Amino acid sequence: MKTNILLKISKVIVLMLLTSIVFxxxxxxxxxxxxxxxxHFSVPQQTDLSTVSEYDLTKFSSQDQFISTEISFAxxxxxxxxxxxxxxxxxxxxxxxxxxxxxxxxxxxxxxxHQLNEISxxxxxxxxxxxxxxxxxxxxxxxxxxxxxxxxxxxxxxxFFREGMNVRLFTSPTKxxxxxxEVEIVVDYDNxxxxxxxxxxxxxxxxxxxxxxxxxxxxxxxxxxxITVDQxxxxxxxxxxxxxxxxxxxxxxxxxxxILFYQSEEEYDRPKGLQxxxxxxxxxxxLELSIYPNPAEKVTNLRFPFYWDQEIKIELIxxxxxxxxxxxxxxxxxxxxxxxxxxxxxxIVRCTHAGETVSGKLIIP
Numbered sequence: 589m590k591t592n593i594l595l596k597i598s599k600v601i602v603l604m605l606l607t608s609i610v611f612x613x614x615x616x617x618x619x620x621x622x623x624x625x626x627x628h629f630s631v632p633q634q635t636d637l638s639t640v641s642e643y644d645l646t647k648f649s650s651q652d653q654f655i656s657t658e659i660s661f662a663x664x665x666x667x668x669x670x671x672x673x674x675x676x677x678x679x680x681x682x683x684x685x686x687x688x689x690x691x692x693x694x695x696x697x698x699x700x701x702h703q704l705n706e707i708s709x710x711x712x713x714x715x716x717x718x719x720x721x722x723x724x725x726x727x728x729x730x731x732x733x734x735x736x737x738x739x740x741x742x743x744x745x746x747x748f749f750r751e752g753m754n755v756r757l758f759t760s761p762t763k764x765x766x767x768x769x770e771v772e773i774v775v776d777y778d779n780x781x782x783x784x785x786x787x788x789x790x791x792x793x794x795x796x797x798x799x800x801x802x803x804x805x806x807x808x809x810x811x812x813x814x815i816t817v818d819q820x821x822x823x824x825x826x827x828x829x830x831x832x833x834x835x836x837x838x839x840x841x842x843x844x845x846x847i848l849f850y851q852s853e854e855e856y857d858r859p860k861g862l863q864x865x866x867x868x869x870x871x872x873x874x875l876e877l878s879i880y881p882n883p884a885e886k887v888t889n890l891r892f893p894f895y896w897d898q899e900i901k902i903e904l905i906x907x908x909x910x911x912x913x914x915x916x917x918x919x920x921x922x923x924x925x926x927x928x929x930x931x932x933x934x935x936i937v938r939c940t941h942a943g944e945t946v947s948g949k950l951i952i953p
Contacts, residue, residue, distance in 0.1 A: 615660040615661050615840075616665065617660070617730055619660075620656065622656045623656075624856050625652060625832050626832075631826050633866040635866070640820060644820040644822075650684065656674065665722045666693070671691075672689050732808065733780075736782070737807055738807075741764050754875075761779075763777065772894070780802065782797070783796070787872055798811075798812050804848070808837050809834050813831055816829075833856060836852070837850040875893050879949075887927065893941075897920075898919040898941075900940070901914070901940045902915040903915075904950075905937075906933070930952045936949060
């Protein structure tokens with residue numbers, strides 16, 4: 589069952605928002621959202637948890653965080669960002685939950701504790717020439733993610749190409765893939781997903797996947813998943829997974845009328861306390877066709893380029909060019925191919941997806 593306190597806090601947030609609109613000068617636009625942030629920690633499967641120090645174990649028991657954020661634009665188009673952290677301190681000097689509110693205006697950020705005492709004030713360097721005003725068009729569109737998903741994918745493809753990346757652009761479904769030795773980027777325009785993965789000399793170091801949704805023509809965030817590679821004091825590798833769920837999302841226009849109000853129906857309760865999982869290593873995804881085992885006597889596995897996910901055609905061709913088998917409309921990232929009835933010899937496996945073709949040799953002993 590959905591946490592009752594989340595619903596109560598959400599109602600308070602909406603009431604605060606409406607009160608500011610009614611009793612103060614009406615902002616040009618107000619975007620507010622409530623997020624539930626969950627943390628998961630994982631270590632390699634061979635890790636002996638009895639060797640992990642108590643200091644490191646406290647990382648694994650970090651609690652969920654419920655956060656509300658409001659961005660309001662004044663009549664001169666300057667934004668004020670107010671963030672409230674609803675978790676209270678669990679013990680003396682609980683620095684993780686020390687801050688209650690953060691207010692940013694014209695580049696200056698002020699932090700407050702739970703008694704609304706000012707903790708710090710980050711002043712802007714007066715020598716920096718910074719602009720904090722938005723254009724009228726930016727204000728009218730703020731909180732909507734149309735520019736990213738509704739602009740011409742070719743423009744983003746051209747940008748990545750100029751940055752020296754390999755680029756693939758598909759139109760049915762609409763998907764953009766850009767990659768090099770360090771980065772893999774996948775933009776799914778039809779399902780509103782933006783994924784980025786980073787590697788250092790082939791070793792995974794960071795990934796971020798953002799999921800969006802559309803309601804009444806407005807695209808806004810639904811979930812944000814980030815995996816970061818870290819390590820414990822004993823040099824044991826550790827992955828920290830941060831999962832941000834948007835519990836509520838609201839946009840109010842300059843006339844004070846609600847443009848969008850969304851409330852998630854998902855259930856977010858989960859057991860608290862120490863939770864340590866084991867992770868499977870993330871490797872750079874293949875850009876080619878992988879065939880294994882090879883040679884193969886009964887069954888071989890085909891693993892397609894990582895950005896292939898549907899409507900794949902597989903052709904098995906002998907060395908004189910005759911097509912032996914055809915498999916249409918394969919929808920999977922990999923496929924088990926039955927080769928038990930093939931005669932000994934060498935065959936070509938040709939796979940096609942959205943006009944792109946990859947091939948490989950298959951040996952039957």
